[in-house]
Amino acid sequence: MLEISGIDTSYGNLQVLWDVSLNIGEGEIVAVLGPNGSGKTTMLKSIMNLVSVKRGKIMFLGQDITGKPIHELTRLGLAFVPEERHLFPAMTVMENLLLGAYTIRNKKIIKETFNRVFELFPRLAERKKQYAGTMSGGERQMLAIARGIMSNPKMLILDEPSMGLAPQNVLAVFETIKKLSAEKVTVLIVEQNVNTTLTVADRAYVMEQGRIVMEGSSSQLQGDDHIRKMYMGIA
Amino acid sequence: MDMDSMQLFNIVLTGVLRGGLYALMAVGLSLVFGVMNIPNFAHGEFYMLGAYFSYFTYTYFHFGPISSILLAAVGTFILGAIAEKTLFYPLRKRSKKNWIMNTFLLTLGISIVLQNGAKMLWGNTYRGITQYWPGKVSIASFNISNDRIAGFCIAMVTIAIFWLFLNKTTMGRAIRAVSQDETGASIVGVNLNVIHTLTFALSCLLAGLAGAILLSISPAYPFMGVQPLYKSWFVLILVGMGNIGASIYGGLLVGLLETFAYMKFGSGWQDVVSLAIIIMILIFKPRGLFAKKGVKSVSE
CATH class of the missing domain: 3.40.50.300 (P-loop containing nucleotide triphosphate hydrolases)
Known part of the structure; x- marks a missing residue:
């Protein structure tokens, strides 16, 4: 590939x-x-x-x-999740994710991907309206990965x-990687x-x-x- | 109404009408600074071009007021796009360091070329029209010309449309994304070249629109852009650079402030008051009154 x-x-x-x-x-x-x-x-x-x-x-x-x-x-x-994350700090979780789907024009696919991402990261579903710049390191890492997935x-x-994450967050990230590969x-x-x-x-x-x-x-x-x-x- | 409240009403009315147009100019200036890091000192010249555009379409080609103003907007949009593609884009490819200083000098150059180009083409004369929409409206014994009211309404509607565009559309979100993290924006698939051209052109459109709206109040003239440029910079320094929402309030605030100074202390004093406030802001609150602290300083 x-x-x-x-x-x-x-x-x-x-x-x-x-x-x-x-x-x-x-x-x-x-x-x-x-x-x-x-x-x-x-x-x-x-x-x-x-x-x-x-x-x-x-x-x-x-x-x-x-x-x-x-x-x-x-x-x-190709979706790239950089170490520095490069999120949009003054935008909400929702807007960051929407921008992740920037290359997708089909509204239905975007909606399905949203469901998939919120299933992988229930934490983000709870914080749709929060600004990315005010989130913790672990949450930001999740958001960065989620934004990458939004482009399908x-x-x-x-x-x-796993850089700078607490141990339980590291595990969550690796769990996600396994789930993605299953998909x-x-x-x-x-x-x-x-x-x-x-x-x-x-x-x-x-x-x-x-x-x-x-x-x-x-x-x-x-x-x-x-x-x-x-x-x-x-x- | 007694004398005092009459005067206050007059100040608020005149100030808001004036401020709406400052806001229109300042939003464009703020957008280009926020998204492209360009301190645009040629912003006033696109205001001037907008005025000439509508002057010629209105008087020579006999278009109606609305179509003249719209054509001025389209014209300055196209000129802005051409300026970005031919001047800023090549500079961006070459310049890695001192981008802000380089673009500052470039915009200063553009401003001088456009001012003197206009002087060469159309001469040093004032070209104005008496009125787009003849007549006036009386509000509590004050007479306000239709043009001022229409100008204010067009400015507010434009700003509202623009705000919706930035917040509710994919393209608008992409523009904001570029202003917050360029690399992040290209990672999600945003073509920076397209966004840069679009942003600069839109900013020129807003300036051109302001020039066209005000044609009956301030006639087209090669050096007419200098004052509005300074006013828009004043708004930006007051509210904070690159903060688009706040530049709307800023514009209205500056309009009110100037009108107040003009009526209380007499003509000429409005600039003294403005500049004194700029000095105070730069000393005590250099990031502006509404610098977005909570969100921006936590960013990575």
């Missing part, structure tokens, strides 16, 4: 990604793991064309999307969804929370210093010595 082949990305003269390739099939949950500053977020920003790729190619559903403006990617069925995406890209949504997730992520993901890639250093199924990686030492603190 998404195929990244050999991309290099730099910020000015500083090269951050080196020959990164990865592959995600339909309906999969794929995780990209790695320490801070390893280039995970930059890789997502390269997909979404928030930074420009120097070399290599990105294909989505058989279409070359390298360098395509971000608003067109949303129309193709074929693939959801999540950047550090045939493909998920690409970037995380530092290795333990929990490997319990929901089918496969994972490990990035270090801007390169993919390892890939495998979740169970393979959970048993790997390097992963256990570096990321799980188990000797």
Whole structure:
């Protein structure tokens, strides 16, 4: 579904990604793991064309999307939930969600998606009229994911969804990811929370210093010595 | 009515009529600042172009008052769209730093070119009309010309339509989304280029409409935009930048304030009072009277 082949990305003269390739099939949950500053977020920003790729190619559903403006990617069925969330603070939960469905013209589909989102996040249904800027961190993260789902995406890209959340909220977020995948949504997730992520993901890639250093199924990686030492603190 | 309440009534009436048009100008200025981060110092020139548009359509082509005013609105909308596409869009592609300063200088340049262009094309003469709608209305022994009343009504209806557009339509929501978080807006699929052009054009439309409405009161003249520009900036400084709703109250407030100063202290004093208040606001409440604290400061 998404195929990244050999991309290099730099910020000015500083090269951050080196020959990164990865592959995600339909309906999969794929995780990209790695320490801070390893280039995970930059890789997502390269997909979404928030930074420009120097070399290599990105294909989505058989279409070359390298360098395509971000608003067109949303129309193709990619939804991006950035770490910084980028919600609309002076708008209500309802308006944020409506904007999530900006690319959808069919009112009936929008209504159905609203029901689906409120089923996933009953908390948001209670707070339709609240301003996004006055919500707690966990609620904002839920709203950001919900806004992504409102576009009825074929693939959801999540950047550090558990960042800054209380443990019970982290669990709720991962539960949601599982539910989404049951609905045939493909998920690409970037995380530092290795333990929990490997319990929901089918496969994972490990990035270090801007390169993919390892890939495998979740169970393979959970048993790997390097992963256990570096990321799980188990000797 | 006794003398005092008569005078008060007169102040309120004149002030509100005047303020409605300030509000119309200020809303457009506020919109462009909020959505595009452009401090538009050429806003007054679109007001001037609106006045010329309706002058020519009304006197030379003999359109009716409503169609002249509407044509002025359409004309300034198109000119605004062209200005955005040919001047601000290329600048946006190149300029990453100092955007506000760069666009400030650009708008100042546009303003000088448009003022002198108008002078070259149409000369340094006042071109006005006596009245769109002849006649006056008497309210409690005050005579108010039909044009003032119609102007105020058109301004209020336009602002109401505009408010509905921003709050109840998908396009309007997208404009507000861009003003709150540009990246967030493009993530949900909003094409920023379209929104920028539309926003600038709409802002010019509001200014052009104000110029057209006021044609019988202030005739078309190349440098007529300077005063309304300063007045709209005054409104923005008073209520806070980029706060569209508050600029409506702000416009009315400034209208009342000026009329009060004019009637109490005499002609010429209204500017002294306005500028003194601007200085006080900038010293004591630099974010404006109605800066949206609760919502905006909690944002990420």
